[in-house]
Structure formats: C-alpha cells, structure tokens
Amino acid sequence: MSAITDTAFLRGAVLRGAAFGFIAAAITQPSLALAADASNGERLAIRWCAACHVVANDQREANTDAPPFEEIAKRFSEPGLTTFLLDPHAKMPDMNLTRFEAADIAAYVSTLK
Numbered sequence: 064m065s066a067i068t069d070t071a072f073l074r075g076a077v078l079r080g081a082a083f084g085f086i087a088a089a090i091t092q093p094s095l096a097l098a099a100d101a102s103n104g105e106r107l108a109i110r111w112c113a114a115c116h117v118v119a120n121d122q123r124e125a126n127t128d129a130p131p132f133e134e135i136a137k138r139f140s141e142p143g144l145t146t147f148l149l150d151p152h153a154k155m156p157d158m159n160l161t162r163f164e165a166a167d168i169a170a171y172v173s174t175l176k
Contacts, residue, residue: 099141099145099163099166099167099169099170100167100170101167101170101171101173101174102171103164103167103171104164104166104167104168104169104170104171104172105118105119105171107164107167107168107171108132108168108171108172111158112132112168113125114126115128115129115155116129116130116131116132116135117131117132117133118131118132119132128154132171132172132175133175133176135172136172136173136174136175136176137176139169139172141166141169141170141172141173142169144165144168144169144172144173145162145165145166145168145169148160148165148168148169149162149165
C-alpha cells in the first residue's frame with residue numbers, strides 16, 4: 064500500500080471506530096443520547112398540571128387534594144415519576160403524555176427537591 068492509501072484507510076478506521084463508540088454509548092446509556100428537558104417540563108407543567116398542583120413557587124392557587132410538585136419531588140425518583148405519569152392513578156386525568164413529555168415533566172419536578 065502507498066502512504067496515501069494507508070492514511071485514508073487509517074482515517075476511515077478511526078471514523079468508523081468513533082461512530083461505533085457513539086452508537087454503543089447511545090444504546091447502553093440512553094440518558095446520554097436523549098436527556099430530559101426540565102425547562103420544557105416546566106412549560107408543560109404550567110400548561111397541564113397547574114390547575115390541580117402547585118407547580119412553581121410563585122403559584123397562588125391549586126387543588127388542595129393534589130400534592131404540590133415540591134412534595135412529589137421528595138416522594139418519587141425521576142424515572143419513577145416518568146413511569147407514573149405514563150400510567151396515572153384514577154384521580155389524575157390521563158394526559159396522554161409521550162415518553163419525552165413525561166420525562167421532561169419528571170426532570171422539572173426533580174429540580175424542586
């Protein structure tokens with residue numbers, strides 16, 4: 064092989080190795096690939112949850128039967144809350160959240176610990 068061919072072969076091998084490493088990390092550590100967005104979770108919570116829950120410190124009114132998000136943050140882990148939001152209890156309306164929306168809301172709630 065010539066020096067040019069060797070260099071091109073090595074460059075291609077390095078790029079393939081890097082791509083494989085990234086894909087392997089994304090598969091084994093999905094949180095690295097698709098991290099939840101707490102700021103979007105806050106926006107969703109204000110829109111969909113604030114009628115019943117206190118979702119922010121500056122909120123003045125909420126349903127007294129629904130726990131505030133700060134209390135929920137103490138009770139649930141982020142993955143546990145995501146799962147709960149995808150299959151809520153009878154008192155809570157089914158919001159038909161996507162996995163991404165549920166994860167975003169759970170990420171926001173986790174910031175309130």
